[in-house]
Amino acid sequence: MVGLTLFTPIRPQWLWMLKIGFPIARRLAFQHNRVLQFEFIHYVRWSILRRDQLKGEQLRYHYLFFESNFDGPWQHYIDAFAYVIPRNIRLLWGRGPAFPYPPPAEPLKDWIAMNSMEGGHYYCAYPEASTRMVKGALDVRERFAGLVEEAGSLDPEAFAAAYERFLADAQAGL
Amino acid sequence: MAERSNRNGVAYSLTVIAPIVAGHEEELREHIESLPMGPDDPLARLGSLHFSRIQIFSDLVYQGEPQKHDALKGSHLVFTSSFDGDLSTYLAAICDRLGEDADGWWRHCAGYPGTADRAAFERWIRDHQVDSSMFSVAYPQATVADVLDSLALRERIVEFAAAAQSAGPEELQRRFLAEFADR
Numbered sequence: 001m002v003g004l005t006l007f008t009p010i011r012p013q014w015l016w017m018l019k020i021g022f023p024i025a026r027r028l029a030f031q032h033n034r035v036l037q038f039e040f041i042h043y044v045r046w047s048i049l050r051r052d053q054l055k056g057e058q059l060r061y062h063y064l065f066f067e068s069n070f071d072g073p074w075q076h077y078i079d080a081f082a083y084v085i086p087r088n089i090r091l092l093w094g095r096g097p098a099f100p101y102p103p104p105a106e107p108l109k110d111w112i113a114m115n116s117m118e119g120g121h122y123y124c125a126y127p128e129a130s131t132r133m134v135k136g137a138l139d140v141r142e143r144f145a146g147l148v149e150e151a152g153s154l155d156p157e158a159f160a161a162a163y164e165r166f167l168a169d170a171q172a173g174l
Numbered sequence: 175m176a177e178r179s180n181r182n183g184v185a186y187s188l189t190v191i192a193p194i195v196a197g198h199e200e201e202l203r204e205h206i207e208s209l210p211m212g213p214d215d216p217l218a219r220l221g222s223l224h225f226s227r228i229q230i231f232s233d234l235v236y237q238g239e240p241q242k243h244d245a246l247k248g249s250h251l252v253f254t255s256s257f258d259g260d261l262s263t264y265l266a267a268i269c270d271r272l273g274e275d276a277d278g279w280w281r282h283c284a285g286y287p288g289t290a291d292r293a294a295f296e297r298w299i300r301d302h303q304v305d306s307s308m309f310s311v312a313y314p315q316a317t318v319a320d321v322l323d324s325l326a327l328r329e330r331i332v333e334f335a336a337a338a339q340s341a342g343p344e345e346l347q348r349r350f351l352a353e354f355a356d357r
Binding site: 003005007008009018022023025026035036039041042043044045046047048049053054055056057058059060061063065067069097098099114115117119120121122123124125126127129131133134135136137138140141144145148151152154156157159160163167170173174 | 179187189191192193203206207209211212215217223225228229230231235237238240242244246248250254256284304305306308312313316318320322323324325327328331332335342343346347350354
């Protein structure tokens with residue numbers, strides 16, 4: 001498990017687009033699904049930090065704070081971002097100064113490496129579990145509850161058949 | 175509105191950014207870097223926490239032309255959490271279960287009141303909170319307890335399936351009911 005944190009300036013002219021775009025995207029399940037479709041992201045967030053919001057500082061720019069919790073390392077997945085959802089990526093960061101505007105993926109990787117906030121302390125409650133494993137296990141548990149519920153009331157032959165069906169249906173999550 | 179943007183399903187995204195007292199940065203950095211990992215991590219005591227990151231940032235990356243350089247006057251502590259439930263309950267859990275451990279990193283921040291004064295602690299955290307603009311979660315209805323239970327159950331099922339593969343229907347049912355009576 002890896003945490004990736006980026007903190008990048010937003011061009012003043014682009015702030016309005018993010019302020020309108022995020023609330024709309026938040027309400028549309030397919031926008032969440034576009035980001036999560038690759039099944040290597042557990043949790044991901046974006047925050048707009050206004051230039052007057054960082055206490056004690058006088059900044060020229062508003063900043064975009066991004067944090068993602070991946071099945072790492074992140075370099076393996078940037079190709080997917082750059083080639084499968086380049087429009088989403090460009091909409092989010094495309095008006096930031098010096099953003100490489102993918103595809104291709106290599107300049108994006110260099111840009112992420114340049115902006116990645118390293119160090120610090122990282123915690124995950126289930127560090128060995130990939131996104132696919134977690135989603136699979138949750139699905140298995142739901143299916144299993146049905147089998148457990150009927151297990152005691154079936155005769156042995158019917159139970160064995162139900163058990164085999166469960167294993168076949170839950171196979172992807174096991 | 176802001177409360178809603180920090181939520182997705184049962185999960186809440188908290189981002190807290192606070193200025194570090196001048197001269198405290200190195201001591202704080204050493205403290206954060208030396209925090210134990212794994213089961214001994216103090217954050218593990220929270221129970222409802224999926225992910226968390228504690229970082230210091232001292233510089234803003236200059237992107238090159240045509241950007242004008244933004245320079246920070248001081249360093250800032252960034253604390254992020256993705257957890258189950260609402261913010262007040264989570265902050266109360268930090269006071270109850272972390273206490274001095276949480277004070278260990280935030281005491282280096284300007285104006286930090288400490289976890290002993292719960293009301294002041296919550297006010298200070300909310301005052302330094304940066305709301306999420308968008309928060310996406312791969313399994314938004316699953317709590318930490320759900321995830322851990324599901325992963326453990328999955329292991330048990332795999333082990334049971336391997337051990338019982340040659341059992342006849344009667345033995346299979348008997349062993350199944352004995353093994354999973356707790357479910």
